[in-house]
Amino acid sequence: MRDLGKDIALTARDAGLVACTRCQRVWPMAEDRCDRCGARLASRDTGSLSRVWAWWCVGVMAYIPANLWPMLVTRTLMSESEDTIVGGVIELMHHDAVGIAIVILVASVGIPVAKFIAIAYLALSVRRVTLLSAHRRQQLYEIVEYIGRWSMIDVFVVAILSALVQLNVVASVNPGPASLAFALSVIFTMLSAQAFDPRMIWDRIEESARSEGGEARPA
Template sequence: MVGMEVAGRTSAPLTARQAGLVGCQRCARVWPMGTVRCGRCGSRLVSRDRNSLQRVWAWWIAGVICYIPANLYPMLRTRTLFQSQEDTIIAGAIELFTHGAPFVAIIVLIASVAIPLAKFAAIAVLALGVRQGSRIPAGRRHIVYEIVEYIGRWSMIDVFVVAILSSLVQLNVVASINPGPASLAFALSVIFTMLSAQSFDSRMIWDHIEPDQKGPAA
């Protein structure tokens, strides 16, 4: 949004829609309202994608469904010459803590439990705020959206660790580490959550805002 300076005072912010402009969601190029396709990347131009909330909730529900077995089933299966062991995400973090690696255990808990739950909550708050209104200022909601988008790329840390361990620790009869069924469920949950966040049209955050709230161009 841009504010109009009139007689030394800043008037109500002017949205891109009010200025007769529409931005491309893929390359961020701005075009006059009514342009069908982006001349830079060829994407379809729409001022607001109202159907995006349906996709957001569909991917969100799929992510929650996959996140449940990701915490109930073993993430890692360890087999040695004399015993075999299966660990869930929480059990693995507890074992790391008891074996003198509290820092690693905290990282696992943050990356595998705290961040996914926070992403589910943040996406739900953003989607509900667009549909039902929110007391949270639009600027803060947009910051939340940017954070969710940014941390999405780091959500696969557990899957990467399992893949690395599985490839390195393969000593045939002596010892081996293999991924458990939770690793696939966790990976799917992360993918679905990322798709849910990417489906959200963040421009809708700035609809129906108060005149004194300012933010970026829609």
């Protein structure tokens, strides 16, 4: 700890160290590659926010047709029907499968929209004053990273139905064009979250502490 009018924790960057974001091994800042996993070392990823917004935008662009195009195409001897994500949820509710409908609605609509909002909030909070503390924003980032793997439930359901309900001429269930758009949206959103450098969350705190302590921040 150092006395700058108040106690401030010594950061790895102040100590001339940098941590590998892949394996968490700490190296001297002069090193440019991690000898353990081969990842590139950088105190801060300066291009992080640009990549976050780029992946975020294409993720939103893919998510719009994913909700407008049919997710499931059902063909029988007498008819052919196409259901969007929300239309499929409504259809499941009409068949008293409320539990499955809620799961699909949360996984296909609630979680993706929440991830878009959370990632945008984290990216904006790096440059702006926010209500959430740095610790809470770090937790939010970890939640976004964790739930990313569960965002493909709707695509999994379509794939399983397509594999099970194939009765040749009698009936068939096939994925619609929305399934590809939805899968791409999930992938782009995951890439957006992974592109974010969570270390930037703590930079504003360090800057405030240094300005209060009257010490300039090292480059």
